[in-house]
Structures are given as C-alpha cells and as structure tokens.
Amino acid sequence: xxxxxxxxxxxxxxxxxxxxxxxxxxxxxxxxxxxxxxxxxxxxxxxxxxxxxxxxxxxxxxxxxxxxxxxxxxxxxxxxxxxxxxxxxxxxxxxxxxxxxxxxxxxxxxxxxxxxxxxxxxxxxxxxxxxxxxxxxxxxxxxxxxxxxxxxxxxxxxxxxxxxxxxxxxxxxxxxxxxxxxxxxxxxxxxxxxxxxxxxxxxxxxxxxxxxxxxxxxxxxxxxxxxxxxxxxxxxxxxxxxxxxxxxxxxxxxxxxxxxxxxxxxxxxxxxxxxxxxxxxxxxxxxxxxxxxxxxxxxxxxxxxxxxxxxxxxxxxxxxxxxxxxxxxxxxxxxxxxxxxxxxxxxxxxxxxxxxxxxxxxxxxxxxxxxxxxxxxxxxxxxxxxxxxxxxxxxxxxxxxxxxxxxx
Numbered sequence: 001x002x003x004x005x006x007x008x009x010x011x012x013x014x015x016x017x018x019x020x021x022x023x024x025x026x027x028x029x030x031x032x033x034x035x036x037x038x039x040x041x042x043x044x045x046x047x048x049x050x051x052x053x054x055x056x057x058x059x060x061x062x063x064x065x066x067x068x069x070x071x072x073x074x075x076x077x078x079x080x081x082x083x084x085x086x087x088x089x090x091x092x093x094x095x096x097x098x099x100x101x102x103x104x105x106x107x108x109x110x111x112x113x114x115x116x117x118x119x120x121x122x123x124x125x126x127x128x129x130x131x132x133x134x135x136x137x138x139x140x141x142x143x144x145x146x147x148x149x150x151x152x153x154x155x156x157x158x159x160x161x162x163x164x165x166x167x168x169x170x171x172x173x174x175x176x177x178x179x180x181x182x183x184x185x186x187x188x189x190x191x192x193x194x195x196x197x198x199x200x201x202x203x204x205x206x207x208x209x210x211x212x213x214x215x216x217x218x219x220x221x222x223x224x225x226x227x228x229x230x231x232x233x234x235x236x237x238x239x240x241x242x243x244x245x246x247x248x249x250x251x252x253x254x255x256x257x258x259x260x261x262x263x264x265x266x267x268x269x270x271x272x273x274x275x276x277x278x279x280x281x282x283x284x285x286x287x288x289x290x291x292x293x294x295x296x297x298x299x300x301x302x303x304x305x306x307x308x309x310x311x312x313x314x315x316x317x318x319x320x321x322x323x324x325x326x327x328x329x330x331x332x333x334x335x336x337x338x339x340x341x342x343x344x345x346x347x348x349x350x351x352x353x354x355x356x357x358x359x360x361x362x363x364x365x366x367x368x369x370x371x372x373x374x375x376x377x378x379x380x381x382x383x384x385x386x387x388x389x390x391x392x393x394x395x396x397x398x399x400x401x402x403x404x405x406x407x408x
Contacts, residue, residue: 029075032067040067042074048084050074050091082201089147099146105133108196119285122276129189138162138178138186150194152207159211162186180215187212221352222361231357234343241309242322242331243340244302245269246358250380251296253354257331258284259321261314264306268295271381278333292381 030044040062042050050070053060062070070091077087089098097103112129115121132138141161145154162183167176178186191210197203223231228247235243245256249269257275272293275282287293298306310321320330340354352361359380366376 029078030071032064032071034064040064042067042071044074044084044088048088050088052091054091077201080201086200086202099148101142101145101147101150102133102139104147104197104202105139105142105193108193109133111196119276119283120287122285123283124277132186132189138165139190147197147203150197150203150207152209155207156211158190159183159187159213163213180213183213184215222356222364223349223352225361225365227347227349228357228361230347231340231343231349234346235339236325237305238309238325239339241302241305242336243358244299244305245322246354247362248299248302249296250359250362252359253333253336254282255381256322257282257320257333257336261310261317261319261321264298264310264321267298267303269298270295275330275333280329280332282330282332294378294381296379 030042032040033043034040039051042062044050050067051062053062053066053070060066074084074087078084085098092098109126109130112121112126116123116126134140135143141158142149162178165178167178167182187210194203194206198206232240232243232247242256245251245259246253251271252274254274254276255271258273259269259271263270263272270293273284273286276285277283306321322331323329324331324335337354340357344350344352344357349357363376363380366379367373
C-alpha cells in the first residue's frame with residue numbers, strides 16, 4: 001500500500017512537488033540568493049532569511065561575498081549543535097525581540113521549571129528566580145538590553161545597581177539596602193543564566209571577571225561535644241534518631257528528612273537526595289545540595305536506635321527512616337528546630353540553633369581531634385575543600401564555646 005498522498009489534479013501535483021522540493025532545499029544547509037529587487041540574502045526557508053549584517057543598532061545590506069561568509073558561519077554553528085533561530089538572531093538588530101536578554105531569560109526559566117517538575121531542582125529556588133525575572137524584579141536592570149550588551153563592564157554596572165536597591169522583604173526597613181548575601185545570591189542566579197547561554201553557544205564567552213560581592217563571614221557559634229550530648233539526651237528517645245544523624249554524621253536537615261528505610265544497609269546510609277521545602281509534604285529531589293551522593297558509616301548509638309524503632313518491614317513500604325513519633329509523618333523543618341530549641345532550653349544551653357549545634361559542632365570537633373580534612377570533606381559531602389577548611393579555621397582558633405550557664 002502506498003503511503004503517498006492522493007493527487008487529484010495537476011495543480012495539486014505541482015503544489016505537492018514544490019512543497020517537497022522546498023522542504024528538501026531548506027532542510028539542508030541553506031543558499032545565497034538574489035531577490036527580484038536586487039537584494040542579496042541567505043535563504044534557510046521562508047521564515048529564516050538573513051537580509052543584512054548587523055552594524056551597531058542598524059543593518060548593512062549584504063554583498064554576495066558577505067552573504068557567503070554568513071552562510072558558512074551559520075553552517076558551522078549548526079554543525080556545533082546550535083539551533084537555527086539562535087544563530088540567525090545574531091544577524092538581527094541588537095534589540096530585536098529574539099536578542100533581548102529578557103526573552104532568553106524566559107526560555108532559561110522554562111528549562112528550570114521542567115527541572116522542578118521532574119524533582120531535579122527545588123521549586124522554591126525556581127520561584128525565587130521567577131520573582132527576580134518579573135518586571136521591576138532584581139533582573140530588571142537587563143530589561144532594555146540585548147545579548148551583545150553582556151560583558152564585564154555591564155556585569156559590574158549591574159552589580160553596582162544591585163547594591164543601590166532596597167530590600168522588599170515584608171517587615172524590612174524601606175531604606176534597607178540589599179544585604180551582600182542577597183546580592184551574591186542574585187548574582188549567582190544571573191551567572192547561572194550566563195552559563196546556560198554559553199553552553200548553548202549563544203554567548204561567545206563568559207565574563208572573565210565577575211563582580212561577586214564580599215559577603216562578611218558570620219561567626220559560627222558551636223557547642224562543646226559535652227553540651228551537644230546533653231542536648232541530644234534531652235530529646236525524647238523515640239524522636240532522637242534524626243538528631244543523632246545530624247549530630248554524628250553531619251547531615252544537613254533536608255538530607256536527613258529525605259532518608260528512607262531502604263537507604264540504611266549493612267551499617268551505612270546512602271545519602272543521595274534531599275527534601276525540597278520545609279513542610280511535611282515537601283517533595284524529595286534526587287541529589288544533595290552539592291549534588292554529591294555519598295555513603296556514610298553509622299555509629300553504634302544511631303544503629304541501635306534504628307534497630308529498636310524502625311521495623312524491618314518498613315523497608316518494603318518505602319517509608320521514611322525518620323518520622324515524628326506523635327504523628328507518624330515525616331519531619332518538617334520547623335518541627336526539627338522546635339524540638340532542638342526545647343531540648344536546649346531543658347539543659348540551659350542558649351544561642352546555638354539546630355544547624356550549628358549539630359553539623360557545625362560535629363565538623364569542628366572532628367578537625368580539632370586531628371581528623372584529616374579530606375575525610376571530613378567526604379563525610380559532609382563538600383565538593384570544595386574550602387568549605388571544609390572553614391571548620392579547620394574554627395578549630396585552629398579554638399572558638400568552640402561552652403554555652404551552658406554556670407551554676408545551673
């Protein structure tokens with residue numbers, strides 16, 4: 001049986017033949033042509049033609065020699081994997097819609113939304129990017145600029161503009177400038193966008209010098225191991241497991257909340273996911289904060305707690321390893337913090353919240369005991385050794401603080 005469409009008249013045959021020839025012609029490498037009015041253009045199909053060469057904000061009419069150069073350039077870029085509309089946008093005016101940075105940001109965000117839908121990226125992070133990309137948001141400095149405006153100077157000007165913006169957080173003072181940490185986060189988001197452009201070959205090169213703001217280091221207040229043990233002992237035994245994981249293995253709260261019973265095997269825990277969000281129903285995403293999966297050994301105390309409180313059949317049910325005893329539901333971030341706060345209150349420890357009281361305390365103590373940096377790095381899942389060396393600095397300066405009130 002033939003798969004060709006039925007042709008009922010010579011005219012239809014002529015049109016079908018022309019359509020096939022046109023498709024074959026334009027699915028190839030393009031061609032240099034001359035319009036009936038004498039203008040030279042490069043033809044990649046009716047909707048994909050180059051008529052001029054960009055010169056500033058204007059275009060210069062093509063000569064045949066220029067058109068041949070344009071054709072070879074487009075063919076080369078297509079051979080490197082770039083999409084045709086992206087390449088042809090180079091020959092449109094600087095501020096043509098296809099070349100506007102805001103147009104490309106929206107395309108970039110579409111990819112980020114798909115990553116969030118697939119649970120490969122935190123939805124809260126994507127929501128933050130979308131907020132910055134809205135009209136009047138913290139990406140709006142680029143609203144009237146095109147891809148050709150991206151260079152080191154424009155990035156520096158953007159960073160200075162961010163430094164002049166005021167915080168829009170609820171309850172913040174109206175004249176409060178964006179903090180260095182917030183500016184660093186926004187600049188990191190825009191740098192991610194630039195990297196996306198570069199990987200897609202829509203940006204010739206990344207700015208060699210990027211204006212990262214200096215973020216003042218916060219003093220990390222940690223506990224002595226004795227005080228940490230006292231706080232752990234003050235947590236009800238049925239709920240203590242997740243806190244033992246935080247304090248002895250150096251897990252991040254969102255990593256511990258995402259653990260499943262099946263992740264525990266032969267005295268080790270596979271840490272390869274995180275809870276994306278702070279609520280009980282936060283989705284679990286593949287990968288950790290650093291996208292560095294690791295397997296860590298479990299100490300005797302935590303192993304004994306798991307043996308006593310986690311039924312073997314839960315492995316087959318896909319159950320979370322740690323659940324709140326009173327509800328049987330996964331831990332929320334606020335529940336973790338509140339249980340820690342109350343335990344600190346019971347033993348008279350003040351001023352150290354969950355993260356520094358567990359992960360930071362564990363890492364600083366390990367460095368002080370002479371554990372090699374590389375071992376601590378592997379345990380904590382740091383990709384960059386500089387993150388681990390922050391704890392080494394704390395250990396060298398003996399900043400571990402015993403915060404229990406004396407006389408109690």
